[in-house]
Amino acid sequence: MTTPIIELRVPCSPEYVSVVRLAVLGLCGRIPLSYDEVEDLRLAVGEACASSVYRASQVDSNNAHIQVVGAVDSARIVLEIRDDVPLAPETESTEEDSGLEADFDNQQFRVSLMQLLVDSVEIGEAEGGGQIVRLVKNCELNG
Amino acid sequence: MTTPIIELRVPCSPEYVSVVRLAVLGLCGRIPLSYDEVEDLRLAVGEACASSVYRASQVDSNNAHIQVVGAVDSARIVLEIRDDVPLAPETESTEEDSGLEADFDNQQFRVSLMQLLVDSVEIGEAEGGGQIVRLVKNCELNG
Amino acid sequence: MDETQASRGGTTMDFGVSSERPSPAIGLVSVTGEIDVYTSPRVRSAMLEHFEAGCTSLVVDLSSVDYLDSSGLGILVAGLKRARELGGEVLLVTTKPRIMRVLEVTGLDKVFNISATMDEALQKTERK
Amino acid sequence: MDETQASRGGTTMDFGVSSERPSPAIGLVSVTGEIDVYTSPRVRSAMLEHFEAGCTSLVVDLSSVDYLDSSGLGILVAGLKRARELGGEVLLVTTKPRIMRVLEVTGLDKVFNISATMDEALQKTERK
Ligand SMILES: Nc1ncnc2c1ncn2[C@@H]1O[C@H](COP(=O)(O)OP(=O)(O)O)[C@@H](O)[C@H]1O
Ligand SMILES: Nc1ncnc2c1ncn2[C@@H]1O[C@H](COP(=O)(O)OP(=O)(O)O)[C@@H](O)[C@H]1O
Numbered sequence: 016m017t018t019p020i021i022e023l024r025v026p027c028s029p030e031y032v033s034v035v036r037l038a039v040l041g042l043c044g045r046i047p048l049s050y051d052e053v054e055d056l057r058l059a060v061g062e063a064c065a066s067s068v069y070r071a072s073q074v075d076s077n078n079a080h081i082q083v084v085g086a087v088d089s090a091r092i093v094l095e096i097r098d099d100v101p102l103a104p105e106t107e108s109t110e111e112d113s114g115l116e117a118d119f120d121n122q123q124f125r126v127s128l129m130q131l132l133v134d135s136v137e138i139g140e141a142e143g144g145g146q147i148v149r150l151v152k153n154c155e156l157n158g
Numbered sequence: 159m160t161t162p163i164i165e166l167r168v169p170c171s172p173e174y175v176s177v178v179r180l181a182v183l184g185l186c187g188r189i190p191l192s193y194d195e196v197e198d199l200r201l202a203v204g205e206a207c208a209s210s211v212y213r214a215s216q217v218d219s220n221n222a223h224i225q226v227v228g229a230v231d232s233a234r235i236v237l238e239i240r241d242d243v244p245l246a247p248e249t250e251s252t253e254e255d256s257g258l259e260a261d262f263d264n265q266q267f268r269v270s271l272m273q274l275l276v277d278s279v280e281i282g283e284a285e286g287g288g289q290i291v292r293l294v295k296n297c298e299l300n301g
Numbered sequence: 302m303d304e305t306q307a308s309r310g311g312t313t314m315d316f317g318v319s320s321e322r323p324s325p326a327i328g329l330v331s332v333t334g335e336i337d338v339y340t341s342p343r344v345r346s347a348m349l350e351h352f353e354a355g356c357t358s359l360v361v362d363l364s365s366v367d368y369l370d371s372s373g374l375g376i377l378v379a380g381l382k383r384a385r386e387l388g389g390e391v392l393l394v395t396t397k398p399r400i401m402r403v404l405e406v407t408g409l410d411k412v413f414n415i416s417a418t419m420d421e422a423l424q425k426t427e428r429k
Numbered sequence: 430m431d432e433t434q435a436s437r438g439g440t441t442m443d444f445g446v447s448s449e450r451p452s453p454a455i456g457l458v459s460v461t462g463e464i465d466v467y468t469s470p471r472v473r474s475a476m477l478e479h480f481e482a483g484c485t486s487l488v489v490d491l492s493s494v495d496y497l498d499s500s501g502l503g504i505l506v507a508g509l510k511r512a513r514e515l516g517g518e519v520l521l522v523t524t525k526p527r528i529m530r531v532l533e534v535t536g537l538d539k540v541f542n543i544s545a546t547m548d549e550a551l552q553k554t555e556r557k
Binding site: 029030032033036051054055057058061062064065068069121124125128131132 | 335337338339368370371372374375399402403406407
Binding site for chain 1: 165178
């Protein structure tokens with residue numbers, strides 16, 4: 016990653032995902048991306064955060080945080096979304112007793128959506144055991 | 159300060175002040191403040207950042223950063239805006255050779271403006287030598 | 302309030318859900334604001350209430366929604382599954398390019414019946 | 430583009446300054462977006478250009494500005510000082526409550542001549 020230029024840390028809970036999206040919007044004001052490219056990136060970042068929030072809810076991680084590090088240059092914007100929620104071993108998704116299952120709303124779908132929205136998505140394990148999602152969006156120069 | 163809930167770190171330069179303002183806007187979505195109260199707070203935060211940016215420009219601090227720590231509860235929002243720009247000894251403001259002096263645009267005016275906009279402003283020296291501005295805005299419950 | 306809120310960048314403060322039942326079998330859910338991991342449970346509740354009241358088809362008005370993430374998509378798809386089990390369907394109302402983009406990119410524009418206006422959607426449900 | 434930009438919360442992407450000279454003595458500066466520590470130098474340049482071209486009075490159209498910080502205020506006050514030295518003045522155009530709020534809280538609503546419309550401001554300069 017090139018020089019990190021912004022860092023943001025919020026609680027890993029649903030109500031703070033919009034704070035991250037707004038900060039990313041601010042960061043995008045500094046680079047040559049079109050309206051649609053910015054919105055695609057904002058959605059991808061929202062998905063990465065939603066993935067962290069979902070994993071935190073599965074393990075009752077009340078003190079978990081999401082950290083976002085963003086770097087931009089004239090050619091691309093790189094965003095790393097990292098959490099400190101222990102990566103669980105793969106489990107069968109548990110059925111809720113709710114009567115309207117959001118079983119479509121799973122982690123794999125989030126990953127696919129991110130891949131459709133940005134130029135590169137890498138998912139790995141952070142030091143200390145959380146998840147890192149690294150999103151890259153290339154900028155078209157003079158675009 | 160109560161539990162810090164968001165932390166944001168950006169380069170101490172003019173183009174990143176709007177990123178901070180947008181993140182504060184996101185944070186304000188979580189608390190019972192009116193539209194005008196939120197805008198007052200956003201302006202106060204912008205002034206604190208402008209003060210850091212101005213001081214960095216005076217000492218050629220290219221690698222300086224602004225760190226914002228925000229905490230909210232139902233009664234108030236507390237924002238600390240901290241930089242790592244060495245606090246200069248008081249100097250006479252130097253005249254630019256520009257022909258349109260912004261001599262009104264000084265640090266004291268920023269402090270006064272912040273005091274008019276939020277309920278409490280405290281300015282101090284950060285560990286390591288930078289400036290900390292601590293802004294408190296009280297929330298009217300059910301307001 | 303609408304204009305000032307809008308100019309402040311769509312925080313979740315602006316979020317709202319309202320419900321109506323134009324006929325016993327049809328539930329109408331109108332959403333304003335951003336549908337994300339924080340707000341989508343409220344959309345889910347409104348949809349569930351209609352099913353529990355005996356509706357078989359839902360019309361979800363997204364014409365004032367400009368952000369829709371996978372949490373919201375998941376809830377819409379779950380609602381569609383439920384409606385189909387009951388012999389009904391879920392119709393979406395939107396013309397917003399960003400919402401169309403998300404539906405297209407996920408292929409869901411082919412799964413949902415999408416209308417430009419509420420009237421058009423209601424006519425489609427009546428025709429059945 | 431205007432509507433979508435506005436709904437995205439006023440990033441400095443939307444910023445713009447344009448200049449006109451309706452008469453040799455009067456410079457007109459129209460600003461769109463947020464005036465802050467990043468964008469205010471562009472307002473300053475536009476004002477300076479008019480003075481250098483021989484204008485003695487400026488009309489600064491802030492009717493599409495919804496954020497104005499101390500950097501912007503400083504530049505407007507510096508411009509007013511220069512204009513007064515030349516026997517002219519600086520007129521502001523705005524009806525935005527947030528801009529009026531900043532001018533009132535700083536007492537600058539009593540220092541600047543503020544008009545609701547550009548026409549009103551231009552009439553005031555002609556009357557002199
Ligand atoms: N394409 C991918 N590349 C890297 N990691 C992936 C990919 N797809 C899924 N993962 C990882 O696998 C985890 C579980 O995915 P999945 O099995 O779809 O979740 P669910 O429990 O909802 O079924 C995700 O959180 C993600 O970290
Ligand atoms: N009311 C105050 N409370 C605490 N500190 C203050 C106050 N007013 C000014 N300061 C401090 O003094 C510094 C210099 O202010 P000032 O002399 O007005 O700046 P300038 O160099 O523009 O004249 C500010 O950066 C601020 O840290």
